[in-house]
Amino acid sequence: MNNLTRRELMKRFGAAGLSLGLFGASKEAWSKSAPHIVIVGGGIGGVSAAKYLRILDKNVKITIIEPNKEYIFCPGSNEVLNDFTSIEELTVNYENIKSRYAVNVIEDLATDIDYSAKKVKTKNSGTIAYDKLIVAPGPDYKFSDIEGYSKDLAEGDFPHAWKAGPQTLKLREQIHSMPQGGVVAISSPPMPYRCPPAPYERASFISEWLTRHNPTAKILILDSKNSFTFRKHYLDYWTKARGYGTKDAMIEWIPMEKGGKVTQLDAANNTLVTADGERIKADVINIIPAHTAGKFAHATGLTQGNEWVPIDPMDYRSTLDKDVFVVGDATESSPMVKTGYLASNHAKAVAQSIVNELAGKPPVQPLYTNNCVALTGEDYGMTITDTFRVKDGKIIKQYGHQSTELDNDALHHIRASLAMNWQRAFRRDIFE
């Protein structure tokens, strides 16, 4: 095939169609009879589903509906705050998913589902018919739980930065331009929320930058909980490296029982108000709001009046409609926590289940692991290993282990290397 023809084909069918035609993948993929799997959301859950579906089945037609041109990984995004990494390093586009996996990516916002007609409505691209629908909307934020806080303020001077992107950069800039001896106040949300250790990881990375550039500054963590994941590790590290528990402490953590719960933002005065009525003025305010299922899940009735989407844990099929699957943070998956690692594993189970169903085979018994990492600093990592099984329609936590060793710098170092390695490998497992 000469270049002219190739270019001509590119124009007509786009890169995905071209690669199919050129490299001999099944013609079925584009025939009218090929089942159409539509995926709402191009994050970790949605893209994992597309990729693992394609690995299992060369013939189905796969479409992702996603409003953004690029995806920015949340895992690792706290490290943007102290310049250990950059937003660019965490950013991927959909070209590889389109061309290598023959996935049609529609840059648009899905707005509704017509369950009886099996169609997804979009903002600008009309309706899209599906045979099976996978919904991966991620979480949404309950701004109204903090009086005076709003989406507009989050996009302005009070970024939550809980979705990596412009808000992450805004928070970074605020921290970097804070006056000497200034105060950063972080409001940590109640469970469940995305990536439980991340508020404390965030405080750690901010403190690393401040230690180098603003050593008299303070970080105040106001918590709506009484404990948190890897607490032992974080308190140990903060004690050794940041004077935690002394009058010179850079980091102070105030649990809910000691008055840490934030209930109000007085934006005009850069002040947080706690449940006890205490007013705390800070130079930088980072409210991480409580979570609920993503807007699309609520708008389409998938949540069935709950905060989270009820699913059958066998294959993450919605209990509302047998042709709709929901994966990731938006689902009611307790006792699982909300992590990208688990979202990708939900997606693999969905891919397997759909392929089996299309072939008239029974569903397979799933297993879900959450083998995650977190950091307190570049040289101090922690690991968590959770395994979940499904029995009688319920999720059983078979095992959950968090690293506990404190006085072992070699182990901290190895775990930090593991964590950095995991971040890279994980990103590639979804998008490469």
Added chain:
Amino acid sequence: MKKSLMIGLITASAFFGVTSAQASGALIPPEEFASDPQIPGKMLGDNCSACHGTLGRFYDESMPPLAGIPRDVFIKLMQDFKNEVRPSIVMNHVAKVFTDAEIERMADYFAAQTDRPWKEEDVLKGGQ
């Protein structure tokens, strides 16, 4: 008195085994799931990909690839991790949840994978 109390406790912990294990983070022995429907090797093995690569096929990261690993080598490694004969930062905690039969099914799955980097795979043509 003491003896009957002990028996009571044992019965209670057996009855509420799952609940108490969840609260404490203790391991529910994999054998307790041995009579459940079988989890296929692929479903088990796909849980490894975030560290070891898609289908166990990342060859350029610090965690070893799993694709093409001889069946008996995989079984020996996993059993040694499971039984804590071979100390590891993470793998002891990963391996101890699996039954012997599950480890064998994962071994069959990874032994059957092409031992070439995933990034070189022509996905649409197939091969996996």
